[in-house]
Amino acid sequence: MFVEDSRWRQFVEEWAPGYEETVFLPGLVTDPSVISGRIAAAVATATAAGGKGLRLRGFRGSEFDFKLTERLVRTAPQGAQPLTEWLAENADDRPACVAVNDVSSWDLGLGAFAQALVRSLIPGRDLVSGADIYTFIADVEWTPFGIHKDDEPSLIFHLGPGVKELWVWPADGIDHHLLFENPSLGKVSFDFDRLLPGAHRYTLTPGDFICIPRGRYHLFRNVGPSVFLGVTLFPPNIRKSFSDWMIDHLGARLDAAHEPRSFDELRRLVLNTLGDPEAMSGLATTMELAAAKQRTAGYLRP
DSSP states (O other), X not given: OGGGSHHHHHHHHHHTTTOOSOEXXXXXXXXXXXXXXXXXXXXXXXXXXXXXXXXXXXXXXXXXXXXXXXXXHHOXXXXXXXXXXXXXXXXXXXXXXXXXXXXXXXXXHHHHHHHHHHHHHSTTOOOTTOEEEEEEEEESSBOTTOBBOOSSOEEEEEEEESOEEEEEOOTTOSOGGGOXXXXXXXXXXXXXXXXXXXXXXXXXXXXXXXXXXXXXXEEEEESSOEEEEEXXXXXOOHHHHHHHHHHHHHHHHHXXXXXXXXXXXXXXXXXXXXXXXXXXXXXXXXXXXXXXXXHHTTOSOO
């Protein structure tokens, strides 16, 4: 497995845990078809089960496509059908792309690979807030998000079969006046001709890996149909962890309370709940269960 590759170990040693530099490792994955096969198996399992819990989004152009999304969720790939063909068939051979988040939860082999991969990326640390192992399947020239940035580092394993082009802008490399505010995507631009000269261009062939730091604007172009596997490592978020634990622990009690008719009633309910020793007594156990789930997913040390 490539996590034993000296280039990968050097990459992790130099840039973990923040991964704050663009790093390109050509040919890191020696047999991309193995990972592609596990992704296809995961998608087949999820769609054959009716898609319940499947986090899949289909796009045409720069827009979310509800009909395509429903069709993909309800249609399993046939046999060893490549995912690019599955997408093209359900998109009626019109340009489209699809993102599947948390894809590793649908296949044991892919899940085991994801565990080893995540552990290699955060040596000696717990990934308290977890990760997202996702796939992006494209049969379209430009990906739908335009020139955009992400809130976490994007760790991309390009699996092919087509070639993918990537442009990455330096930090503060785009004047914000040249971007517009999109309600879903934040500040983006589709004015490619004007902005591309300011970016560094990479050509990704099957098996290549690239790390795009958080906050760096970037843009993908697909030369041919292709699949990639992406990894998002969520940084620790104490506020979110605290609120999640409290809701998990006290949610049922709060749900059972009558609907408050005033802010004073709501305040009394919250303060009485937090001040009740019996209500708070099992909080440590709730936190241990949350940790057990993260450990099972491979995001905490054994």
